Amino acid sequence: MKQSVKLIVGNWKMHGVAADLVEARALIESVHDVRADCRIALCPPATLTDRMRQVLAGGRIELGGQDCHQAPSGACTGSVSAEMLVDAGATLVILGHSERRGAFGETNEEVSAKVEAAIAVGLEPIVCVGETLEQREAGQAAAIVSAQVEGSLADGLSERPFAVAYEPVWAIGTGLTPSLEQIAEVHAAVRSAMIRRLGQAARRAPILYGGSVKPDNAAEILGVSEVGGALVGGASLKAEDFLKIIRAA
Numbered sequence: 001m002k003q004s005v006k007l008i009v010g011n012w013k014m015h016g017v018a019a020d021l022v023e024a025r026a027l028i029e030s031v032h033d034v035r036a037d038c039r040i041a042l043c044p045p046a047t048l049t050d051r052m053r054q055v056l057a058g059g060r061i062e063l064g065g066q067d068c069h070q071a072p073s074g075a076c077t078g079s080v081s082a083e084m085l086v087d088a089g090a091t092l093v094i095l096g097h098s099e100r101r102g103a104f105g106e107t108n109e110e111v112s113a114k115v116e117a118a119i120a121v122g123l124e125p126i127v128c129v130g131e132t133l134e135q136r137e138a139g140q141a142a143a144i145v146s147a148q149v150e151g152s153l154a155d156g157l158s159e160r161p162f163a164v165a166y167e168p169v170w171a172i173g174t175g176l177t178p179s180l181e182q183i184a185e186v187h188a189a190v191r192s193a194m195i196r197r198l199g200q201a202a203r204r205a206p207i208l209y210g211g212s213v214k215p216d217n218a219a220e221i222l223g224v225s226e227v228g229g230a231l232v233g234g235a236s237l238k239a240e241d242f243l244k245i246i247r248a249a
């Protein structure tokens with residue numbers, strides 16, 4: 001199912017100090033003439049969330065977190081809860097990013113628990129899935145991603161807004177992207193897995209593509225059937241580049 005309203009999300013990852021908010025300000029100033037049926041969100045590091053809320057106040061750009069803990073509070077040194085993100089102004093949260101699945105060993109079960117924690121406080125989860133290069137070369141991309149979708153989504157999502165982001169691990173930060181046919185194939189598999197897990201209600205949730213989305217490839221990727229938006233890393237750090245991707249939507 002092709003989504004009419006694209007969701008374009010910038011993930012700043014572990015980049016950004018207060019001085020970099022100039023990029024968010026530049027984006028705000030330039031985004032006025034972008035057509036209204038495109039949703040835009042920025043996900044800064046947790047330390048900048050509240051300050052970015054002040055920068056984005058009153059505008060059309062939404063604010064998200066990059067992760068949250070599955071517990072509502074407690075002895076979890078260094079972690080940020082879903083409620084803390086809401087308190088700092090976030091309305092969305094990226095969960096299960098491959099950098100967290102890889103570097104922090106997050107399992108589908110943990111991601112699913114984080115999804116439950118997020119929706120319990122009204123956050124819109126963006127649940128990330130994606131295969132490694134080894135898995136793709138073994139012909140397992142669709143199967144791996146489908147299993148991640150079924151394992152990472154949570155029951156409560158059938159009645160809540162959410163998105164899934166397909167990000168091939170080998171495409172993140174590398175400048176490599178799958179072919180448009182490969183993107184279409186995996187997005188169709190993701191949609192089927194979403195419906196198996198949550199029923200027909202899952203048809204309304206957008207499936208984003210992420211992995212080396214740049215100004216020069218955004219239009220063709222966003223034109224693929226089932227691509228409901230983009231999760232953008234490196235190119236979201238510069239307002240000029242991110243704006244070009246937004247315009248492509």
Ligand SMILES: O=C[C@H](O)COP(=O)(O)O
Pocket residue numbers: 011097167171172173174175210211212213231232233234235
């Ligand atoms: O969350 C964003 C993705 O990991 C993509 O990152 P990238 O656009 O730098 O490849």
